[in-house]
Amino acid sequence: MTLPGDLPPDDPDTASAARRSELDHPAPRPAAAAPALVACWRCGLSFAENMRTCPVCGATNRQFRALESFDSDPALSAAAIVASGKARSPKAAAIHDIEARALPACFKVFLILLATSVFQGAVIYGMKESLEGDELEHSANALMVLVELIDTAVVFAALYWIGRPPRPARVSGAARLTGGLAGVAAVGVAFGLNLLYHHLLQLYIFPNGVPDVLLEGEEWSLFCVLTTIVQPAIVEELFFRYLVLDNLRAVTSARTAIWISSIAFGMAHLGNPIGIPVLVLVGASLGYLRVWSGALWAPMLMHAVHNGLILLLET
Amino acid sequence: MDAESNLERTNPPSLSSPGSSGLSSLSNLGQQARVKQLKSAKWILIIIGVLMTVGHGIFFVMAESMVKAKFDKEVKNIQARGMEIDQVALAELSGSAVRSARVIMGGMMAIGIGLIVLGLFVYQYPLFCTVTGLVIYIGVQALNAFFDPTTIVQGIIIKILIIVGLVKAVQAALAYEREVGPDAEPEGHG
Numbered sequence: 426m427t428l429p430g431d432l433p434p435d436d437p438d439t440a441s442a443a444r445r446s447e448l449d450h451p452a453p454r455p456a457a458a459a460p461a462l463v464a465c466w467r468c469g470l471s472f473a474e475n476m477r478t479c480p481v482c483g484a485t486n487r488q489f490r491a492l493e494s495f496d497s498d499p500a501l502s503a504a505a506i507v508a509s510g511k512a513r514s515p516k517a518a519a520i521h522d523i524e525a526r527a528l529p530a531c532f533k534v535f536l537i538l539l540a541t542s543v544f545q546g547a548v549i550y551g552m553k554e555s556l557e558g559d560e561l562e563h564s565a566n567a568l569m570v571l572v573e574l575i576d577t578a579v580v581f582a583a584l585y586w587i588g589r590p591p592r593p594a595r596v597s598g599a600a601r602l603t604g605g606l607a608g609v610a611a612v613g614v615a616f617g618l619n620l621l622y623h624h625l626l627q628l629y630i631f632p633n634g635v636p637d638v639l640l641e642g643e644e645w646s647l648f649c650v651l652t653t654i655v656q657p658a659i660v661e662e663l664f665f666r667y668l669v670l671d672n673l674r675a676v677t678s679a680r681t682a683i684w685i686s687s688i689a690f691g692m693a694h695l696g697n698p699i700g701i702p703v704l705v706l707v708g709a710s711l712g713y714l715r716v717w718s719g720a721l722w723a724p725m726l727m728h729a730v731h732n733g734l735i736l737l738l739e740t
Numbered sequence: 741m742d743a744e745s746n747l748e749r750t751n752p753p754s755l756s757s758p759g760s761s762g763l764s765s766l767s768n769l770g771q772q773a774r775v776k777q778l779k780s781a782k783w784i785l786i787i788i789g790v791l792m793t794v795g796h797g798i799f800f801v802m803a804e805s806m807v808k809a810k811f812d813k814e815v816k817n818i819q820a821r822g823m824e825i826d827q828v829a830l831a832e833l834s835g836s837a838v839r840s841a842r843v844i845m846g847g848m849m850a851i852g853i854g855l856i857v858l859g860l861f862v863y864q865y866p867l868f869c870t871v872t873g874l875v876i877y878i879g880v881q882a883l884n885a886f887f888d889p890t891t892i893v894q895g896i897i898i899k900i901l902i903i904v905g906l907v908k909a910v911q912a913a914l915a916y917e918r919e920v921g922p923d924a925e926p927e928g929h930g
Binding site for chain 2: 685693
């Protein structure tokens with residue numbers, strides 16, 4: 426019998442028997458220490474230090490530390506942390522993060538967007554009392570640029586602060602194409618409804634033209650292209666179809682998320698109160714395009730096309 | 741069947757493992773608290789909706805007489821300054837003003853009815869109804885402030901209480917949906 430600490434037996438037969446015994450019954454490996462938690466610099470979620478990217482927002486782990494026992498399988502380290510009771514599962518943590526941080530932040534941004542519109546309306550109301558003609562138009566344009574710059578800064582700051590929403594399940598190429606085409610058709614239908622609605626309004630209610638509260642320019646100029654087509658297409662889509670819609674999709678169904686984001690989109694157009702009902706429909710069609718095509722550039726492009734066609738018809 | 745009693749009778753899937761009755765009862769207590777907040781949201785939405793519908797309904801009916809009174813006052817002011825008024829243009833302007841007022845009042849009544857409907861369906865679609873109710877309520881207040889900024893401070897305490905109630909209802913709805921799961925729907929096209 427060989428006791429622990431004994432020298433290996435000199436007898437070759439006894440030594441080979443001991444080696445065979447070791448191979449048949451390997452000694453248990455010492456338990457590897459679970460990796461420590463680090464906080465994501467972008468979304469704030471806690472995850473294992475040996476994961477190269479954040480499991481929720483995909484940001485690079487700046488405090489990455491390789492751990493021999495866990496490096497082969499990142500899921501293993503996440504599972505180890507969950508098993509150790511230190512953290513929620515990545516999915517539960519992501520949902521908690523969205524409910525506790527992303528959605529309230531989206532709500533605050535929505536309030537800020539409304540507040541800037543109210544500010545714009547109040548200033549224009551005051552300007553109408555004291556200015557007229559070209560002076561009024563130039564002042565209204567300058568105010569619009571200021572408000573759109575503030576909105577752009579707020580949305581980009583929110584994008585940085587909230588971080589990327591969770592990526593929805595990937596859609597196959599063919600489904601993306603058909604979904605994209607269906608979404609484009611939906612936007613086309615919404616555009617048609619928009620025209621019909623305004624035509625009926627002009628026919629029966631406002632024979633002298635639907636009132637333009639914000640005194641928006643109606644001529645085909647670089648200024649109008651930037652303020653009416655480019656800025657809304659990028660900033661509104663980044664906020665309503667990316668931050669709001671994609672974060673809501675993580676906690677509820679896609680359909681509910683689309684309609685909530687489109688109602689918020691409609692209500693954000695305070696300067697066009699008569700158009701809110703059709704803007705909700707336009708927002709919903711852009712939301713379906715976003716979900717069906719899986720691409721953000723598609724609703725951005727269609728939003729720009731929609732606004733461009735409206736501007737073209739008005740001029 | 742009453743939706744509320746139906747919801748209260750529904751046992752949400754327990755988060756705890758079978759046999760851990762402590763956690764299960766905690767979960768049920770949590771759901772009861774959420775149902776209570778959803779109930780508050782239901783009545784907030786219905787009351788605001790009824791007030792908006794009735795209030796703007798009255799203005800809708802009285803729009804013609806109100807616009808006429810306003811126009812008469814302006815006409816008297818102008819005539820007092822010795823100016824003449826084109827009666828045809830005045831009638832056209834007055835008619836347009838009445839129609840505009842009716843469109844705005846009709847829109848507000850539609851929003852009021854929408855809020856009532858959201859209140860009635862708050863147990864079936866908690867997250868959609870509470871978030872939409874909150875967005876619409878804040879949007880309407882912003883719309884009022886857009887045209888008349890002094891309305892922001894009118895009844896501000898009531899407005900804050902309503903917003904706090906709706907925000908709490910949204911939180912309850914989120915927690916409720918997390919526990920029972922959102923209405924299942926396949927992602928993607930179709």
